[in-house]
Amino acid sequence: MALTLEQMRHTAKLARLELSDEQLTELMRPINALMEHFERLQALPLDEVEPTSHSIPVFNAFREDVVGETLRREDALANAPDARDGLFIVPRIVEE
Amino acid sequence: MKELLTLSVAEINQKLHAREVSAVELTEAVLTHISETEPKVQAFITPTPELALEMARQAQARLDAGERAPLLGVPIALKDNLCTRGVRTTCASRILHNFIPPYDATVVRRLRETGAVFVGKLNMDEFAMGSSTEFSAFHPTRNPWDLARVPGGSSGGSAAAVAAHMAFATLGSDTGGSIRQPASFCGVVGLKPTYGRVSRYGLVAYASSLDQIGPLTKTVEDCATLLNAIAGKDPHDATSVDLPAPDFREALVDDIKGIRLGAPKEFFGQGVQPEVAETVRKAIGLLESVGAEVQEVSLPMAEQSLAIYYILAPAECSSNLARYDGVRYGLRVGAEKGHIGMMEATRAEGFGKEVIQRIIIGTYALSSGYYDAFYLKAQKGRTLLRQQFDAVFQQVDALVCPTAPTPAFKLGELVDDPLAMKLADVLTIPVNLAGLPGLSVPCGFVNGLPVGLQIIGKPFDEMTVLRVGYVWEQLACLRDELRTPTGLQA
Numbered sequence: 123m124a125l126t127l128e129q130m131r132h133t134a135k136l137a138r139l140e141l142s143d144e145q146l147t148e149l150m151r152p153i154n155a156l157m158e159h160f161e162r163l164q165a166l167p168l169d170e171v172e173p174t175s176h177s178i179p180v181f182n183a184f185r186e187d188v189v190g191e192t193l194r195r196e197d198a199l200a201n202a203p204d205a206r207d208g209l210f211i212v213p214r215i216v217e218e
Numbered sequence: 219m220k221e222l223l224t225l226s227v228a229e230i231n232q233k234l235h236a237r238e239v240s241a242v243e244l245t246e247a248v249l250t251h252i253s254e255t256e257p258k259v260q261a262f263i264t265p266t267p268e269l270a271l272e273m274a275r276q277a278q279a280r281l282d283a284g285e286r287a288p289l290l291g292v293p294i295a296l297k298d299n300l301c302t303r304g305v306r307t308t309c310a311s312r313i314l315h316n317f318i319p320p321y322d323a324t325v326v327r328r329l330r331e332t333g334a335v336f337v338g339k340l341n342m343d344e345f346a347m348g349s350s351t352e353f354s355a356f357h358p359t360r361n362p363w364d365l366a367r368v369p370g371g372s373s374g375g376s377a378a379a380v381a382a383h384m385a386f387a388t389l390g391s392d393t394g395g396s397i398r399q400p401a402s403f404c405g406v407v408g409l410k411p412t413y414g415r416v417s418r419y420g421l422v423a424y425a426s427s428l429d430q431i432g433p434l435t436k437t438v439e440d441c442a443t444l445l446n447a448i449a450g451k452d453p454h455d456a457t458s459v460d461l462p463a464p465d466f467r468e469a470l471v472d473d474i475k476g477i478r479l480g481a482p483k484e485f486f487g488q489g490v491q492p493e494v495a496e497t498v499r500k501a502i503g504l505l506e507s508v509g510a511e512v513q514e515v516s517l518p519m520a521e522q523s524l525a526i527y528y529i530l531a532p533a534e535c536s537s538n539l540a541r542y543d544g545v546r547y548g549l550r551v552g553a554e555k556g557h558i559g560m561m562e563a564t565r566a567e568g569f570g571k572e573v574i575q576r577i578i579i580g581t582y583a584l585s586s587g588y589y590d591a592f593y594l595k596a597q598k599g600r601t602l603l604r605q606q607f608d609a610v611f612q613q614v615d616a617l618v619c620p621t622a623p624t625p626a627f628k629l630g631e632l633v634d635d636p637l638a639m640k641l642a643d644v645l646t647i648p649v650n651l652a653g654l655p656g657l658s659v660p661c662g663f664v665n666g667l668p669v670g671l672q673i674i675g676k677p678f679d680e681m682t683v684l685r686v687g688y689v690w691e692q693l694a695c696l697r698d699e700l701r702t703p704t705g706l707q708a
Binding site: 136151155157213 | 316317318320321412413414427453456457459522524525526528529536540543544545546547548549550552553554555556557558559560561562563565566569571574575577578579581582585592594595596597598599600601602604636637640651652653654677
């Protein structure tokens with residue numbers, strides 16, 4: 123079940139990580155050690171078992187539709203690498 | 219003044235109320251001690267001396283007005299993944315190196331209200347991923363018992379600060395053992411509450427179905443006091459449970475007669491160092507001699523826990539950490555590469571190797587075609603594990619076992635071994651997967667290093683867990699020995 127370099131490249135792309143082949147190759151060793159460890163799950167009798175996503179039963183948590191406390195705009199923008207006119211500034215997305 | 223710093227929260231609280239020391243004097247003494255000790259231990263990322271003195275003055279005003287409260291004027295510190303309004307919160311990551319939260323985590327807000335004094339933000343493994351605090355982007359923390367050794371992790375700063383008396387108590391977070399394992403390594407008490415007992419609002423998320431915040435303290439009594447302050451339903455965290463939080467101090471009963479304890483046999487194998495197993499078995503024997511009913515039990519799925527955890531936790535992490543994209547906060551690099559290029563460059567530069575490794579595993583495990591083979595299988599394995607815990611808790615009231623398979627290891631010893639480091643959490647991970655409360659209490663020493671006794675309880679039965687821990691603490695009489703960590707003597 124080991125990941126190939128090609129799969130590593132694809133997964134890094136999905137995760138939005140700019141990594142060189144050298145970096146990916148270095149990461150393959152620890153990642154594939156874990157992948158090998160995961161093999162032990164294959165033998166478990168799990169067909170009839172329901173999956174658990176939370177250890178306690180969590181259902182939809184409803185609340186009244188009323189305005190609560192919110193962040194002030196300047197506080198929300200205070201940590202932004204680039205902000206102007208009350209907005210987050212990102213590199214150009216739409217070409218002229 | 220120095221001797222005061224080795225007292226527990228309960229003991230220093232008495233001195234504050236008896237006006238033997240003022241909150242400001244005490245805080246000044248802690249800050250001086252931090253400045254002397256920190257070069258050796260490096261438990262902090264951001265000390266907050268000015269904030270501490272301001273909070274101490276406010277606390278003293280409340281004390282002067284006659285207010286009585288268990289944490290009023292007591293210097294404490296917080297793991298750096300808990301959001302503190304106006305105080306930098308880095309998660310020990312480059313990607314958040316300059317992040318100043320505009321709000322408090324619920325636990326932080328609750329502690330502010332108690333009148334506790336915040337002396338700083340504590341070091342950790344980046345995004346709480348690690349077992350040694352060596353994966354901090356800033357610097358490693360050292361174990362006060364032996365400065366060549368790690369304090370454990372990921373709440374290594376939280377454990378080391380308490381052991382070295384740089385705070386009377388701290389908060390940590392525990393996703394797979396990150397409170398209990400460092401508590402074991404540093405000779406302090408650490409509690410991971412039941413999932414849902416404490417609000418996670420404002421805790422920077424790693425694996426949301428596993429994360430819990432909890433206290434690290436010098437005594438079980440203090441642990442109950444801190445839990446009283448932070449537990450309870452919070453509308454900001456939909457997974458916090460709407461159960462009345464009891465007064466956890468009522469658990470502090472020095473009587474264990476009739477309590478049924480189970481020793482899960484799998485927790486004494488799995489690479490547990492024989493001396494560690496022996497130390498814990500002796501403790502269990504002593505608990506039996508004062509009236510506990512002890513039996514061996516079995517949790518076969520515990521041996522699959524590491525595999526389950528290292529699918530589920532990275533899967534959740536890959537989703538949670540998607541928010542670090544260089545747009546709203548934190549690091550941004552490569553703005554000239556367009557918006558996607560900027561995100562890819564920012565994330566690659568901002569995250570450390572261990573975090574990137576987990577993001578890739580998680581992304582892969584969730585990706586199309588692999589979901590059933592990994593994520594779904596791990597979730598089903600989690601169900602089996604929980605069922606085995608439920609069955610065992612039909613027979614016993616609590617489980618007792620080692621917290622970690624070994625005492626503290628050396629800095630650098632495991633950092634390059636992909637599995638060995640992760641095995642440090644093999645005895646704590648099952649507890650997170652099942653959502654149970656787990657406490658580590660100092661149990662004894664192996665080769666001069668502290669070793670913890672882990673007590674695991676039924677969901678929302680922190681009372682029994684704390685009671686067993688309290689009885690053990692009274693039997694063990696280790697308090698004086700724990701007062702002076704060997705790495706800081708001379």
